[in-house]
Amino acid sequence: MAERYKIYDKLGSGGVGAVFRAYDNELKRWVAIKRLMSANDATGDQNLATELRREADALASLRNPNIVTIFDVASDAEGLFMVMELLEGEDLADVVGRGPLHYDDFKELASQSLEGLLAAHQRHILHRDIKPENIKVERLPGGRMQSKIIDFGLARAGMRARKQTEDQEGTVMGSIFYMAPEQLTRAPVDVRTDLYSLGCVFYEALSGRKAFDGETLNEVIDKHINHDIIPLNLVAPHVPPWLGAWVLRLMALNPEDRPTGAQQAIEEFRAWEKMSAAPPMMPWMPPGYGQQPGSYTQSLYPGSATTSTIPIQPGYYQQPAEAYAQPVLEVIPDAEPIIEMAAQTTPMARTSPPASRTTASRRTGSVTKTPSVRLHSSASVHEEEKKGPNVKLIAAIGVAAVLLLAGVWFLFSGKNDPESGGAASSGLLGSSGPAEVTYQLPQDRLFPPADTDICLHLVAGVGGTGKDGRLATPDSDVLEWHDISPLANDNLMRAYNKSSSHAPKRTFWPTPKDGIIGAKPNRTVLDFRPREGRPIAMSLSDAASEKEKFPFGSPAPRGMPGMTLGVVFQADGTRLPMRLLTLTGDGGAAVILKLDKTKKLVAEFRSGGSTVSITSRDVDCTLPCTAILTWSSDGIAELRARDAPGKLYRATAKIKAPTAPLSKLQFGKVVGSKQDNAPTYEQFSGFLAEAIMYSSLIKVDQVQLLETKTLRDYYIQGPPTKPSSTKK
Numbered sequence: 001m002a003e004r005y006k007i008y009d010k011l012g013s014g015g016v017g018a019v020f021r022a023y024d025n026e027l028k029r030w031v032a033i034k035r036l037m038s039a040n041d042a043t044g045d046q047n048l049a050t051e052l053r054r055e056a057d058a059l060a061s062l063r064n065p066n067i068v069t070i071f072d073v074a075s076d077a078e079g080l081f082m083v084m085e086l087l088e089g090e091d092l093a094d095v096v097g098r099g100p101l102h103y104d105d106f107k108e109l110a111s112q113s114l115e116g117l118l119a120a121h122q123r124h125i126l127h128r129d130i131k132p133e134n135i136k137v138e139r140l141p142g143g144r145m146q147s148k149i150i151d152f153g154l155a156r157a158g159m160r161a162r163k164q165t166e167d168q169e170g171t172v173m174g175s176i177f178y179m180a181p182e183q184l185t186r187a188p189v190d191v192r193t194d195l196y197s198l199g200c201v202f203y204e205a206l207s208g209r210k211a212f213d214g215e216t217l218n219e220v221i222d223k224h225i226n227h228d229i230i231p232l233n234l235v236a237p238h239v240p241p242w243l244g245a246w247v248l249r250l251m252a253l254n255p256e257d258r259p260t261g262a263q264q265a266i267e268e269f270r271a272w273e274k275m276s277a278a279p280p281m282m283p284w285m286p287p288g289y290g291q292q293p294g295s296y297t298q299s300l301y302p303g304s305a306t307t308s309t310i311p312i313q314p315g316y317y318q319q320p321a322e323a324y325a326q327p328v329l330e331v332i333p334d335a336e337p338i339i340e341m342a343a344q345t346t347p348m349a350r351t352s353p354p355a356s357r358t359t360a361s362r363r364t365g366s367v368t369k370t371p372s373v374r375l376h377s378s379a380s381v382h383e384e385e386k387k388g389p390n391v392k393l394i395a396a397i398g399v400a401a402v403l404l405l406a407g408v409w410f411l412f413s414g415k416n417d418p419e420s421g422g423a424a425s426s427g428l429l430g431s432s433g434p435a436e437v438t439y440q441l442p443q444d445r446l447f448p449p450a451d452t453d454i455c456l457h458l459v460a461g462v463g464g465t466g467k468d469g470r471l472a473t474p475d476s477d478v479l480e481w482h483d484i485s486p487l488a489n490d491n492l493m494r495a496y497n498k499s500s501s502h503a504p505k506r507t508f509w510p511t512p513k514d515g516i517i518g519a520k521p522n523r524t525v526l527d528f529r530p531r532e533g534r535p536i537a538m539s540l541s542d543a544a545s546e547k548e549k550f551p552f553g554s555p556a557p558r559g560m561p562g563m564t565l566g567v568v569f570q571a572d573g574t575r576l577p578m579r580l581l582t583l584t585g586d587g588g589a590a591v592i593l594k595l596d597k598t599k600k601l602v603a604e605f606r607s608g609g610s611t612v613s614i615t616s617r618d619v620d621c622t623l624p625c626t627a628i629l630t631w632s633s634d635g636i637a638e639l640r641a642r643d644a645p646g647k648l649y650r651a652t653a654k655i656k657a658p659t660a661p662l663s664k665l666q667f668g669k670v671v672g673s674k675q676d677n678a679p680t681y682e683q684f685s686g687f688l689a690e691a692i693m694y695s696s697l698i699k700v701d702q703v704q705l706l707e708t709k710t711l712r713d714y715y716i717q718g719p720p721t722k723p724s725s726t727k728k
Helices: 039-043 046-060 092-097 102-122 190-206 217-226 239-249 263-271 355-363 381-387 391-406 545-549 700-715
Strands: 004-014 018-024 029-038 071-074 079-085 133-137 145-151 171-174 374-375 411-412 427-428 454-459 478-483 492-495 507-508 523-528 539-542 560-571 578-585 590-595 599-608 610-615 623-633 636-643 649-653 662-667 686-697
Touching: 004 029, 018 599, 046 071, 046 079, 092 133, 092 190, 102 133, 102 145, 102 190, 190 239, 190 263, 239 263, 239 507, 391 578, 427 686, 560 578, 560 590, 560 700, 590 623, 599 623, 599 636, 610 636, 610 649, 623 700, 636 700, 686 700
Parallel strands: none
Antiparallel strands: 004 018, 018 029, 029 079, 071 079, 133 145, 171 374, 411 427, 454 686, 478 492, 492 539, 507 523, 523 686, 539 662, 560 623, 560 686, 578 590, 578 662, 590 599, 599 610, 623 636, 636 649
8 A cells, every 4th residue: 555555644433444544646646545454353354354345346336426436445464445535525414504405405415315325226235324424515616516425334235134234242333313213123224224314314404403303312212213203394494395295205114105215216306396285194294294383475495385484595496386286296106125235344434524624614513423323232123022122122221331331422413593694502412511602604695616715704694793792783883703714713803993983883784775776685784884983994803823824825725826805895975985905914915995986996906016906897886796806826816896787897907926825804994093083085984795705716617606696696686787898
């Protein structure tokens, strides 16, 4: 191995072995290497070594875009190992931690996960440990979400039916919140077992809560075995009845009531998606499934009721009513299920995300990782029924024994606080201590492209705190504005002199009287209009320890070196001209965005004693606007601006790139010895909704996605138009 692969660091470990990040010297690429078995273990148990090699070869034969790719299976002096692709992105658990998925993303998740399982099942391989932590997701440049199933450590190739995976001590392995009843009772498992676990994942992805949860392991086990579940339409009213029924079918208590395989589940999803009403009661549905909690006013998903009390959330998939067919329940004919052979392996170590993503998970309130659980049992459920003892009691005793021996505590995620933009708290079961408040992007937002290079992300409705440190409410002062980016470590903007006199207020963006062009209703902004003659200004408090992560810092970003900075704002037309923002660095370079007397935007780029300016045409900055500034490492600076009516301006200029990180950001300006004597032309007066900065130059299609889908479509309503003028 040492001749071809250079090992860098350990990403994780499991019962079979450990996973390492390595570099392939021949193919010049980063890979993940999983050590399956040491040479000593292989010598001591040749049968196990043979089975592991056969399973590894079977996994390596899988070629599917929704399954982690195995590049090679080989042996060296230390034993057997597998070489796998090193995945980017984050766990589905982290994504769901920011809030339930909207329909577009859920549909991608459902179809891709089932496609991946179908490919594995066709080769007679079960996963048997499906959970959010074992599904990696990544946002593609075009905005589409891609998912891949990882960690086939509990998988087993073969056609002979056996009981659930056991190790040498006869313990059942898996993740308790997602384990099928047949796994808990040691009954035979097959492809429908994976469907049950995937259904539990889908339930959580749609609702933000676990399907089977409890304060103790015994309670969770009881809920699985008794099928004690709250219907999706009760915990997540935005989910239409057909979708809730489809998920419940995957999670049916009896395997016979589930789809016979992933193919049937896919076809049923496509058929049921055309329904406009709830399907009739089926055996797998819990009592009271059709009961709806109150009235509705908004359709968010295909087939959902036309009335809902929850707020409109842009970005959800919608279809016109005429697109729906008559409510006919279509069940795909049964097919022979593939039965699987049991194994004696432990879960494969999960490939960990990069350090930056680990930071993001900590700071954005991600779902708590669920450790695998071992449930002791001495016989199958059929044997136990003959002997008489209650199956649930045996399972519970086994769990208690494991807890006493291992001292395992399980983490449960906290509830989202809508006022904090999804601030979450979590703690150990049975422990006490203050909950950590974190900040995250609201669940109704499309997450920005190339998110791993975001070094500063400020959203008016998220992370604003007042004098007492509490979250800012409408019409309250915002003294601190917390960053929610995945790269930096909670950088925050502070009001000038930490004074309420210079702090913006949190408010709702005023909407136009005609309701056609302007800000969308109920959009939160920070009000920077001066009060009592005092200017409002905020600056980045202290990015010294994080400045190298900002544009033109020393660590190379994942994308192209450079800078991308986007803002959503509206200027007060009675106070022009003004300065909106200033971004500087230690090397004297600067980016300044101004607004002149004629309502145009002026972007100044300064570096090496030189200055270039780009002035927009036609774009009216006194209307809601988006502006995106980019600066490449080869010295190409660009201004891209669009106003509410849809007028677009784009122009570039040539200037030497900065030689030091641009890490000092300020909105507005306060100068001089007194707090209120800043020249009018240096003050910013207006509304600021969002600012997002990348430590890289993102691609053109990503810029377009950022400008339209991520920023403009969320805040601004107005007819999109073709560029009115473009200057090269």
